[in-house]
Amino acid sequence: MPETWSLDVVADPASSSIVDQPLSRALGNALNWNGLMKLAEKHAIRFLHPCICTNGDDPFHVDLWEGVPLREVIWMVKPKANIRRVCYQSYHAENLAPFQGSLPLSQILETPPGQNTRRARL
Numbered sequence: 322m323p324e325t326w327s328l329d330v331v332a333d334p335a336s337s338s339i340v341d342q343p344l345s346r347a348l349g350n351a352l353n354w355n356g357l358m359k360l361a362e363k364h365a366i367r368f369l370h371p372c373i374c375t376n377g378d379d380p381f382h383v384d385l386w387e388g389v390p391l392r393e394v395i396w397m398v399k400p401k402a403n404i405r406r407v408c409y410q411s412y413h414a415e416n417l418a419p420f421q422g423s424l425p426l427s428q429i430l431e432t433p434p435g436q437n438t439r440r441a442r443l
Contacts (some may be wrong), residue, residue, distance in 0.1 A: 323354035326412075330398045333408070341399035352394065360389045360397075392430050400426065 329345040330352065332338040344352050367387040374380055395407065404426050411420040 326354045326357070327351040328353075328357070328394070330394060332404070336403065338403045338405075339401040340404070341401050343398055352397070357389060360393055364389050364393045366390060391424075395426070395429060 327346060328351060329343075329347075330340070331343040331345050332340045344350055365387065366389070367385060369383050370386045371383050372381070391407070391409075406423045406425055407429055408423040409421070413419045
């Protein structure tokens, strides 16, 4: 998979958002595995994450998540204007629907990875 992995990070063409340095396969500069590993040399993180997923045999478990914070990738494209949310989609094998989601740009840039913005109330 590392040899075929790549990531596009572009402004939504249906919006007025602007990034100075988009990353895409179409432009020939998508973030590839080697580029991601270079980011990981400086920015790798690991944290335990409680999971609730009803799609498997073990719906309640704790996983070790590791990777590069999304904020580091976002800074690479130099966000410039009119960006409120970041939409993302996972890769899944054929016949499996990908996970899709979005987060406010401010949460990506300001919340430490692994930290939930919701707090338990006592």
